Amino acid sequence: MSIARDIMTIVGVSAGVFFFLAGTIGLLRFPDTLTRLHALTKADNLGLGLVVLGLLPQAGSVRDGLKLISIWMFALLAGATVSQLIARTARQRGPFT
Amino acid sequence: MSIATLFEIVLAAVVLGLAIWTITVSETYSAAVGFVAYGLLVALIWVRLDAVDVAMTEAAIGGGLGGIVLLGAAARLRESEAMTAERPGRVVRLCAAALSASIAMVLAVAVLILPDPAPTLAPTVISNAGATGLANPVTNVLMAFRAMDTMLEKVVLMLAIVGVWSLASDQAWGGRPGPRHEADPNGVLAFLARLTPPAGIVIGIYLLWTGADHPGGAFQGGAVLASMWLLVIMAGLADTPPVSSRSLRLILVAGPGVFLVVGLGGLCFGPAFLAYPVAFAKPLILGIEVAMTLTIAATLALLLAGAPERSATR
């Protein structure tokens, strides 16, 4: 059982790290605001989400697991709102690179 | 070299690089952004040093709210930056660099030759924990062993808010701080500001409650509550209260007031000022903390909102 948990952690955290890396490289390399925003949301939502998913098997209790999930939920909410606001401004003003 | 040490060196290097960038960057707004990131990373260092209580305070108040108040001022003063371009001459800068470097060197040497074994009060604190019934040693120090400091700190917060309010112009005297935020009531921001605060308030209360036995407490809970209140204000769902409001002022003095009453009670019925009767120590401390959390939340939020700018009637 413990090996299965560890494998899930390793897979989840590795995938999360990969998405963080991809998102950051996108933020650095993509040409304009909207595409960079696209890259950011991958790192934000999937990166943190997969790290949380990977850490869930290691959580000691149900309460700790719920805390982990609610952290991800907060990050999702904030990310979605901020992306919308930035994107709307970008579209109104034209790409402000 | 172990992988943990490598991690620590990378973290310290990133923190230092960010500090240097924050000092040298030309735009104040960028410096404020850098400061927020710096606060976040310093919180990581505190977790690494096993001081989770401080990490929470640093994340919430030092980097979080402190960074935002700097950010707001920087955004507002942005246009005026060009006129104060006068930098000190090379001699002054060289002298300053020499002075700073020598002070940093002295501190570094002091860190390297700290006495061994280190002086510590931790065993004393832990062995006396039974007197209050609280398991978190930091809360014990804050609320019982050095309660006087904490009480006076509340007074400092109150003085700060009085100082900020007294900077209002004549027509805004006693009015509402900050601009009125208008937002689309069906927009994304309003949606976020309706969805987050209920959960945030629960977390604030949880932090206060868990502070008795685990890291957390009135400051951290209060900071979370303050940020939720400001989120609602920024989304335009509520307005800042006029600072002449009586109920607001009552909340602002509740924390130090309750603290003072309990302290005087110790003087009248017990051996000394702020001496808690052992049987009631825990409920008394929790009562003070509840009042303090409300006061801290209101004070932090109003400090962030700044001096009154509009008259109360508008």
Place this chain on the structure above:
Amino acid sequence: MSAVTVFGLCAAAAVGVGLYGLITNPQPLRKIIAFNLLGSGVFLLFGIIGRRGAAAGSGNDPVPQALVITGVVVAFSATALAIALTLRLFETAGSMTLRSRAPTGPNSDPSAG
């Protein structure tokens, strides 16, 4: 090299960087930021000393921790007061120096605050 040494040197350097910024930056807001950096370096030194005094049952001496928590809150309130003073200074003095610009009235910037 232990965590104490690494972060201790980092804290000492942060104090130096903050002091340099405090002296050389001409704008008041930048001085406030530099002062906060300096302060966080001093707080970290407290943390280092507390870490060395760790005892069984706590990873860090609670007394310096409590001092730092008090210090962080006081530093925040001092920062907020200093910023309010700076903004007020700009409101009264700034508009006088900048004749060509419109004075920054309280309602000209709808989202600041």
Place this chain on the structure above:
Amino acid sequence: MTEFLTGAVGLILAILALGLVSILRGPGDADRMMAAQLIGTAGIAVLLLLGAVTGVPTAVDVALILALLATFASIAFVKKGLSRLDTDGPG
């Protein structure tokens, strides 16, 4: 397991430093905001992993505070930072 998680912490920290580079470069305010958002999320991830590595379960509480404050800070960033671009719709 600890080794792996510490390695992951180090990697995310390095990525975070990369994100800092993009804050430093700018060029626009929007990019600064995005980078700050990314740094906040990466910081939360580092905290969660650090809590698992060092066996300090309360690090999750720090991450919880950070997540809430980051929500608030992002909105403050956008509202204050975009004010110069005089947005009329979302602002």
